[in-house]
Amino acid sequence: FHLFARTGILAAFIPKDCGGTGASERVLIELFLAIARRCLTSALALSQWAAAVRIIDTSHDPSRTTLLADLASGRIRATVGISQISTSRRHLSAPALLATQHETQWSLTGLCPWVTGGDSSDLLITAAVTNSGETKFFCVPLQTRGLCIEPPMKLLALSGSRTSAVHFDRVDPGEPIDQKSSSTVRTGGLATSALALGAACGSVDLIEKEAAARPSLRLVVDEFQSECRSVRDELFDSITRDIEPMQRNRLRLRANNLVVRVGQAFLTATKGTGFIEGHPAADRVCESLFFLVWSCPPSVSAAAMCELAGLDPDSEFSSDVL
Structure with missing residues (x-):
């Protein structure tokens, strides 16, 4: 700091x-x-x-x-x-x-x-x-x-x-904060999506280093970089518009999905070496899982669970969570 x-x-x-x-x-x-x-x-x-x-x-x-x-x-x-x-x-x-x-x-x-x-x-x-x-x-x-x-x-x-x-x-906390306007706590905001996207881009950078010695990884890097640019475009477009909570949550889900997949791709690229404690790939995989639990609105958690279980996003499970 x-x-x-x-x-x-x-x-x-x-x-x-x-x-x-x-x-x-x-x-x-x-x-x-x-x-x-x-x-x-x-x-x-x-x-x-x-x-x-x-x-x-x-x-x-x-x-x-x-x-x-x-x-x-x-x-x-x-x-x-x-x-x-x-x-x-x-x-x-x-x-x-x-x-x-x-x-x-x-x-x-x-x-x-x-x-x-x-x-x-x-x-x-x-x-x-x-x-x-x-x-x-x-x-x-x-x-x-x-x-x-x-x-x-x-x-x-x-x-x-x-x-x-x-x-x-x-x-004794003293007086409550006398706010200028009524404030509500918002979860899954743009900053959380930005952190997920930033972490994903960092993992793509590391896969790109692996690709220098293994050209076969170049196609994977190009695809992930394209997806990162797409999520980034959506993120900055959301800043200029007053998007609805549902749209914001879809962006968060997309960023979450990306950071988890890129982390796993980096681990796969490093093979057994990446599975050793302290290796950057092991660290990146663990860090990516953080986004599944941090400041996750119920709709984002439900959609992630449905995806992991192969359930329809409009399933009864998702409705119960929401």
């Missing part, structure tokens, strides 16, 4: 009136693509920081300007923990993270199950549900009393993201 700050990458996500450069969405997606192509762990961490910034930017709070300026410079670091209200643990009868109000004071109790960089950030932007079912966003310093950050999980891939569960025991 120090490198991101020095090179102006963090500032690109921050409005100009808050110490940033206010880059266009197209430029931000280009950044995600380029970083994920080289290091998916770094791209994931940046995406979670950017999600926190986006929520802070909706605030009416007078401290918004100073806080965003500190984030742009890298003086402080923020992350986000909102999966409990978007894709994770929503099947539970009680909210995973409950917000209760006693007179003017708020209290948070429960769990944020997935927090990237939880043990290396200063602030956590989280969301909790009230007894009335309303969602509230909070900006919580990670040194706040009552917070317990578990050790980073040993993930199948991307353990360098230092993703942890964070427990809340009657934590």
Whole structure:
């Protein structure tokens, strides 16, 4: 993140009136693509920081300007923990993270199950549900009393993201973020598709290196590069149009499918050597599977399951999931 700050990458996500450069969405997606192509762990961490910034930017709070300026410079670091209200643990009868109000004071109790960089950030932007079912966003310093950050999980891939569960025991989070407009949590957005496409392009680059010594792989590389360009075109076309959630989810499914197939193709190209732990092909295969579970809307998960099982996308299973 120090490198991101020095090179102006963090500032690109921050409005100009808050110490940033206010880059266009197209430029931000280009950044995600380029970083994920080289290091998916770094791209994931940046995406979670950017999600926190986006929520802070909706605030009416007078401290918004100073806080965003500190984030742009890298003086402080923020992350986000909102999966409990978007894709994770929503099947539970009680909210995973409950917000209760006693007179003017708020209290948070429960769990944020997935927090990237939880043990290396200063602030956590989280969301909790009230007894009335309303969602509230909070900006919580990670040194706040009552917070317990578990050790980073040993993930199948991307353990360098230092993703942890964070427990809340009657934590005083301060006032909820007073948002300029009502905000909903959106899963499967364009940034997630950009990370999947970037990772896929990175794997194609590695297959192309193999093709230098094995010309028979050239046809495979050409086909994957063509598909990457097609998905990229669709991604940038989506930026210029206000696409419907169904179209956005189809793009996410297409990017997911591509990154998984390219990872497996890279493993196949490297033969037995690629199956050794620590080989780039083994790493790429494991990283590609991340997109099957990260910020996946039910419709994307259902379509993926139908494809894997050879079921019709309009099957009863898909209808039940949706």
